[in-house]
Ligand SMILES: Nc1ncnc2c1ncn2[C@@H]1O[C@H](COP(=O)(O)OP(=O)(O)OP(=O)(O)O)[C@@H](O)[C@H]1O
């Protein structure tokens with residue numbers, strides 16, 4: 001509070017910190033009388049404070065006093081979020097200002113507030129701000145490295161001024177909110193709340209930049225900032241196009257000497273006279289941006305005697321506020337300006353028109369007229385459209401859409417800023433299309449008086465390169481910030497696109513699957529698919545319908561006859577005969593139903609017979625599987641035995657071979673003196689060896705055959721097992737189906753039995769004519785209902801069929 005009050009005092013406002021409900025009414029009345037504004041800051045809150053916030057909001061609304069809401073730390077606790085929302089719900093808020101987390105929390109999206117500080121970049125809250133601005137019809141500002149101002153219609157302007165060190169000073173944001181309130185109170189009537197808020201940000205941001213120049217940390221920044229708010233002076237930042245230049249002269253005795261002046265523009269060493277001015281006063285305008293102004297003054301009465309005084313001032317800059325607006329409009333690509341049109345100098349009935357400036361054309365429009373009916377449009381050409389600023393009037397200008405006279409307009413803008421904006425905007429868009437960057441650069445870095453020659457040293461001195469670099473740096477930062485924001489949006493959109501594509505392909509997949517299923521069901525109608533079943537149901541429905549219709553007719557006939565009564569002689573009249581016939585008919589029906597029931601029972605028996613056959617088959621298959629397993633075990637045993645005897649044989653063979661080798665060795669050693677006994681032994685051994693080899697080969701062949709056999713058996717067994725498992729699954733499935741069928745049949749059976757009992761009971765009560773009649777009537781009604789239901793079912797089935805056929 002101390003910082004806010006001191007900041008406001010420093011910039012020239014008159015703050016009063018009020019919170020007791022008892023004095024609020026009176027305090028706000030005073031503010032209303034002074035055309036002031038109120039800032040409601042929920043920084044310190046308890047139930048009493050909350051009551052006074054609400055009281056203040058209600059009172060401001062009632063008295064038409066503009067109020068600003070600072071939802072300090074909304075999102076940090078729910079009490080803060082709710083309090084902010086409840087205050088906005090009261091209505092009448094002019095500007096809501098918070099950091100990104102606070103704005104998102106008030107809008108109901110997660111802001112992740114870290115206490116009173118934001119954890120988000122200000123652009124993260126743009127969507128939330130637009131929503132709140134539209135909902136509460138107020139301006140919503142998001143502060144941060146880039147400050148955003150959002151209007152209820154969703155227009156966004158931004159301010160890049162400020163220093164990061166401000167985040168290390170508590171209540172910097174609160175001070176901005178209170179400055180916005182001060183600007184709301186001080187703004188001229190034709191400025192909007194959004195403009196007041198934007199200028200407050202620019203003002204605060206520029207002061208903080210200047211303050212940071214000689215600050216060592218947050219402490220001195222805080223002090224210097226208050227000093228800067230106090231000393232704010234645009235002139236110290238450079239000469240602006242909004243200034244007025246006055247030439248004056250006094251005589252030696254102090255008298256003011258009337259002057260005749262000539263005014264010239266100079267860029268570098270190149271000078272051009274400004275036509276049409278001879279007075280001692282000159283209003284700088286958009287035409288002077290980047291120029292120096294030279295004044296040549298002579299004393300009116302002594303023109304030749306006293307000589308000519310010359311002074312030079314500049315270069316002039318665009319004032320920060322116009323510059324900011326221009327940047328915003330240029331980046332949005334278009335804007336509209338209300339202007340007053342004078343047909344000639346003394347036109348007594350000027351018209352209110354609008355100029356639409358876009359990057360492709362300039363259009364003069366009659367605002368009330370139908371679209372296109374009353375407008376003049378000019379796309380950019382090499383020489384047109386152009387704006388000629390009036391040399392002495394600050395709001396007048398001439399707009400030339402082409403050289404034709406009816407396309408030259410004499411306008412008066414709403415304000416000096418508005419006129420400068422129109423001129424600069426048209427020139428910027430024109431330059432974009434008609435002046436190549438290389439041309440601009442060559443003009444900037446050469447002496448315009450001597451085309452082609454490089455800049456002279458004096459010219460370099462005239463350029464404040466430091467300032468130029470600062471400006472370009474800031475512009476670059478801003479553009480990079482915007483680029484990042486755009487990239488973020490593109491990234492999110494791409495992610496969303498990917499998600500949507502995935503969802504879409506999933507949906508398409510499931511639809512395709514469903515369609516294929518329907519196809520499958522529809523195609524084999526003959527095999528009893530869904531379509532066939534539906535057709536059958538329709539057919540059954542129709543048959544039942546006509547049967548029931550017949551019964552209905554019959555019953556109606558009987559009823560008529562019943563109503564005609566018995567014969568006059570009390571004997572068995574036609575009615576009695578009819579009753580007898582009815583009973584007869586009922587008996588026949590009962591018999592028919594009994595037959596149906598026994599048929600159903602019969603089919604149940606058939607089912608169970610089928611069931612037992614299947615069970616039998618299952619048992620047999622299981623037996624097969626078991627015997628196959630046993631066979632497999634036997635085979636495995638055989639293989640093991642074969643392998644063992646093979647091992648034995650190999651051992652024998654090795655042994656015999658060893659002996660033979662030994663003998664051969666012995667033979668070689670004693671070769672010439674070999675005894676016949678020896679030779680015999682060798683021959684014997686050789687024979688044994690050959691036998692063993694033969695035996696081995698035989699056994700090898702057997703083992704191989706056994707292996708092959710075993711492999712074949714294994715494959716056969718596996719396929720049999722597979723078949724058995726499939727058959728088993730099929731059987732189980734069939735059994736499930738049959739069980740369901742059985743359940744259905746038994747319900748049908750029970751229903752039929754119940755009907756039968758009912759029919760029999762009705763037949764027994766022949767004497768009670770009225771009751772019988774009633775029962776018959778009810779039955780007729782029921783049957784009618786049944787018929788209707790069946791008809792409806794039939795219809796809906798037909799519709800489904802049609803749809804399925806179409807989907808196919
Ligand atoms: N990162 C930054 N770089 C430059 N300037 C900044 C930065 N962050 C904030 N500012 C400046 O500080 C001003 C206050 O904004 P900030 O978002 O810090 O308010 P706040 O979080 O509500 O502050 P507090 O809770 O302390 O009152 C902004 O208008 C802007 O000028």
Ligand SMILES: Cc1ncsc1CCO
Nearest residue numbers: 043044072116170171174
């Ligand atoms: C730190 C703090 N806590 C409540 S208000 C406030 C000032 C910054 O908004």
